[in-house]
Amino acid sequence: xxxxxxxxxxxxxxxxxxxxxxxxxxxxxxxxxxxxxxxxxxxxxxxxxxxxxxxxxxxxxxxxxxxxxxxxxxxxxxxxxxxxxxxxxxxxxxxxxxxxxxxxxxxxxxxxxxxxxxxxxxxxxxxxxxxxxxxxxxxxxxxxxxxxxxxxxxxxxxxxxxxxxxxxxxxxxxxxxxxxxxxxxxxxxxxxxxxxxxxxxxxxxxxxxxxxxxxxxxxxxxxxxxxxxxxxxxxxxxxxxxxxxxxxxxxxxxxxxxxxxxxxxxxxxxxxxxxxxxxxxxxxxxxxxxxxxxxxxxxxxxxxxxxxxxxxxxxxxxxxxxxxxxxxxxxxxxxxxxxxxxxxxxxxxxxxxxxxxxxxxxxxxxxxxxxxxxxxxxxxxxxxxxxxxxxxxxxxxxxxxxxxxxxxxxxxxxxxxxxxxxxxxxxxxxxxxxxxxxxxxxxxxxxxxxxxxxxxxxxxxxxxxxxxxxxxxxxxxxxxxxxxxxxxxxxxxxxxxxxxxx
Ligand code: F0G
Numbered sequence: 001x002x003x004x005x006x007x008x009x010x011x012x013x014x015x016x017x018x019x020x021x022x023x024x025x026x027x028x029x030x031x032x033x034x035x036x037x038x039x040x041x042x043x044x045x046x047x048x049x050x051x052x053x054x055x056x057x058x059x060x061x062x063x064x065x066x067x068x069x070x071x072x073x074x075x076x077x078x079x080x081x082x083x084x085x086x087x088x089x090x091x092x093x094x095x096x097x098x099x100x101x102x103x104x105x106x107x108x109x110x111x112x113x114x115x116x117x118x119x120x121x122x123x124x125x126x127x128x129x130x131x132x133x134x135x136x137x138x139x140x141x142x143x144x145x146x147x148x149x150x151x152x153x154x155x156x157x158x159x160x161x162x163x164x165x166x167x168x169x170x171x172x173x174x175x176x177x178x179x180x181x182x183x184x185x186x187x188x189x190x191x192x193x194x195x196x197x198x199x200x201x202x203x204x205x206x207x208x209x210x211x212x213x214x215x216x217x218x219x220x221x222x223x224x225x226x227x228x229x230x231x232x233x234x235x236x237x238x239x240x241x242x243x244x245x246x247x248x249x250x251x252x253x254x255x256x257x258x259x260x261x262x263x264x265x266x267x268x269x270x271x272x273x274x275x276x277x278x279x280x281x282x283x284x285x286x287x288x289x290x291x292x293x294x295x296x297x298x299x300x301x302x303x304x305x306x307x308x309x310x311x312x313x314x315x316x317x318x319x320x321x322x323x324x325x326x327x328x329x330x331x332x333x334x335x336x337x338x339x340x341x342x343x344x345x346x347x348x349x350x351x352x353x354x355x356x357x358x359x360x361x362x363x364x365x366x367x368x369x370x371x372x373x374x375x376x377x378x379x380x381x382x383x384x385x386x387x388x389x390x391x392x393x394x395x396x397x398x399x400x401x402x403x404x405x406x407x408x409x410x411x412x413x414x415x416x417x418x419x420x421x422x423x424x425x426x427x428x429x430x431x432x433x434x435x436x437x438x439x440x441x442x443x444x445x446x447x448x449x450x451x452x453x454x455x456x457x458x459x460x461x462x463x464x465x466x467x468x469x470x471x472x473x474x475x476x477x478x479x480x481x482x483x484x485x486x487x488x489x490x491x492x493x494x495x496x497x498x499x500x501x502x
Contacts, residue, residue: 003309004407007054013037013371020368021491028449029434029490031363031373040371041413043402046339047212048094048252048259050406052297056256059300063293068284072292072299079299083234084211084241086264088271092282093289095212095250096121098263101282102208102248103129105273111172114162116154117182119210120381122175122248124443131172134162138192141183144344144397147334149224152180152217153192156199163203174200175248177210178217178240182377184399185213185337187220190228190239197243206267209247214240215254215302216338219311234306246270253339256301256406260294310407314338317404320411324418328425339404343421345378346398349431354379354394356433356453362400362424364452365431368490370420374402380436381445389435432489452486 015023015038027033031044042049052060064071073091080089092098099122107113109130118126118133126133138153140146154176162171176196179187200207218236221228228236241247245267251260265271275285282289290298304310315338322336325343333342345359352358359376366372378398379391386392402417424431438449 002313002407002410003307004053008051012040015040015371017368017491020371024364024367024490025487028438029360029364029452030445030448030450031367031375032446034367034373038371039367039373041409041417042373043340043404043417044373044375046253046403046405047250048257049408050256050258051408052256052258053300053304053407055304056297056300059296060293063291063296065292066286068286070286070292070295072295073286076295076299079302080262080264083238083302084247084264085238086241086246086266088265088268088274090263090265090271090274090278090285091288091290091295092261092263092278093259094252095119095210095248095261096125097282097289098248098250098261099125100128101274101277102246102263103131104277105270106206107131107172110170112162112167112170113173113175114154114159114171115175115210116152116177116188117180118175119177119181119212120443122177122210127442135182136162137180137183141180141186142396144184144333144342145331149220149335150187150189150192152177152183152186152188154188154196156192156195159196159199163199163205168203171203171205173206173208175208175210176244177212179213179220179337179339181213181339184333184342185340186333187217187224187337189225190221190236191225193240193243206245207243209240209244211241211247212250212253213339214247214249215305215311216314218306219308219315219338222308223315232306233308233311237306251298251301254302254305255298256305257294257297260290260298262288262298305406311338314404314406317409317411317414321402321404321414321417324414325421328418328422330421330425333399341402341404342377343400343402344397345376345400348425348428349398351429352431352433353391354398355383355385355389355391356435357450358398358433359400360434360450361431364434364490365424366400366417366420369423370416372402372417372420374400376445377401380434380448380450385436427492430489430492432486451483452490454482454486454489 023038077089107129111131117135123133136155136158138155141151218233221236246265318336331344345362349358357380359378360380379395382395384393432452434450440447
C-alpha cells in the first residue's frame with residue numbers, strides 16, 4: 001500500500017465525450033492547449049504535478065524570504081551539498097534554467113555535447129548555444145519490448161569512439177540523463193555510469209548528470225544491479241553524484257515540488273561564470289528564481305523522494321498500470337520504469353504512417369474516451385516533414401507516454417486509464433491519423449495545431465495533400481470530405497460493450 005494517507009483533496013472535473021471532442025477541435029488537436037478543467041486524469045507529465053507532504057507545507061511556512069543570505073538557502077545548500085558532494089549549488093526556477101545557465105558559461109558555438117539521450121529542453125538549449133547534441137543510447141535500448149534492465153545506459157563503445165574520433169576536440173561535455181526519459185524512462189546502471197565517468201576523465205571532458213529522476217534511478221539500481229542489492233537509494237544516489245563533475249536538476253521531479261531546480265558544480269571558476277548569468281536572468285545566488293519557501297520544500301522533498309517505501313509504492317503503481325495495459329494487448333517499452341509508461345502506438349495502430357503520428361492519434365483517442373491527457377513521443381516530437389506534409393525524418397519509435405504524477409492518483413484512477421485504453425483498443429482500426437496545419441520552428445509538439453486525417457488503407461492515401469481551408473465549392477472536394485469524415489472518426493468509437501462512456 002501507499003506509505004501515506006490523503007489529507008487534502010481536489011475534485012476531478014467530469015466532462016462528457018461530446019465536450020471532449022469539441023475541446024480537442026478547439027485546441028487544434030494538441031492536448032497541450034486544453035484547459036485543466038477539460039482533463040479528468042492528467043498523465044501529461046510527472047513534472048511539478050506531485051502532491052506535497054504535510055512536512056513540505058510546514059517547511060514552506062518557515063521559509064525565509066530575505067533577498068540575500070536567506071536562511072532557507074543555507075539549509076538547502078547544505079542539504080544538497082551533503083547529497084551531491086558539489087560545493088557550488090546554484091538554485092534555479094526549473095531544470096531548463098539550469099541548462100541555459102550552464103551552457104551559456106560552458107559552450108561555444110560549433111561544439112558538441114554527448115548524452116545517453118538529451119531531454120528535449122536540453123537538446124533545445126544546446127542548439128540555442130549554437131552547438132550540436134548527439135545521443136548515444138546503448139544498443140539494447142533498440143529492442144523496446146525486451147525487459148532487460150538498464151536500457152537507459154550510454155553506448156560506451158560509441159562514447160569512446162566519439163571521444164577519440166575526428167570531432168573529439170569539439171566535444172564540450174557529456175550528460176548522463178538519470179533515468180533516461182527520452183529512452184522510455186529506463187535507468188542507468190552504476191557500472192555504466194562509472195565507466196562513462198572514467199572515459200570522460202581520460203579525455204578531460206566534464207561529465208554532468210541530468211539528475212531530474214536521480215532517486216528513481218537509484219531505487220532501480222538497488223533492485224536490479226547485483227552489486228547494489230543491499231544498498232539504500234540514498235547511498236546509490238550519493239555515489240552517482242560523486243562520479244560526475246556536476247548536475248542539472250529539475251526538482252519538479254525527484255524534489256517533489258511544483259517548481260524549482262538547481263545546478264551543482266565542483267569547479268569554482270565555472271561556478272563563478274554561471275553565477276553571472278544566474279544573477280542576470282534568474283536571481284541573486286541565494287534564491288536564483290525561487291522563493292525561500294520553495295527552497296525549504298525542495299530540501300524536504302529530496303529526503304522524501306529517497307524513502308525506499310515511497311519509491312517501492314511508485315514502482316508498484318507503474319507495474320499495476322503496466323499490467324492493465326498489457327491486458328489490452330498494447331505493447332510497452334519494457335520493463336516499465338517508475339515515472340511513466342511508454343506505449344508502442346506504432347505497433348497498435350499500424351494503419352497510421354509515422355508522419356500521421358500514431359502516438360498522437362492514440363493520445364487524442366484516449367482523451368476522447370476517458371478524459372485522459374498524455375503525450376506523444378514519436379514523429380510529432382522528433383520527426384520532420386516537408387511543406388506538403390510528406391516525411392523527411394521519422395522518429396525511431398512511435399510512443400505514447402503515460403506519466404505518473406507523484407502521490408497524486410490512486411489505483412482506481414489507474415483502473416480508469418486501463419478501461420479507457422481497452423475501449424480505444426477495441427476500435428483501434430477506426431482511430432484517425434493527424435497532420436500538422438500550423439507548425440512551430442522549435443519544440444513543435446508544444447504548439448503545433450493539427451487536424452485529423454483518415455489514414456486507413458482504401459480510405460485515403462497517407463501522403464498529405466496540402467490542407468484545404470477554402471469555403472464554398474471546394475468543400476465538396478475529396479479532401480474536404482475526407483476532413484469532415486476524419487473529424488467524425490475522432491468522435492466515433494463509443495464503447496461497444498454496453499458500458500456508457502464517461
Ligand atoms: N531533464 C529531464 C530528463 C526532464 O525530464 C526534464 C523535464 C528536464 C530536464 C527539464 O526540466 O521541466 O524543470 O525545466 N521533463 C518534463 C517531462 C517536462 O514531462 O518529462 P524542467
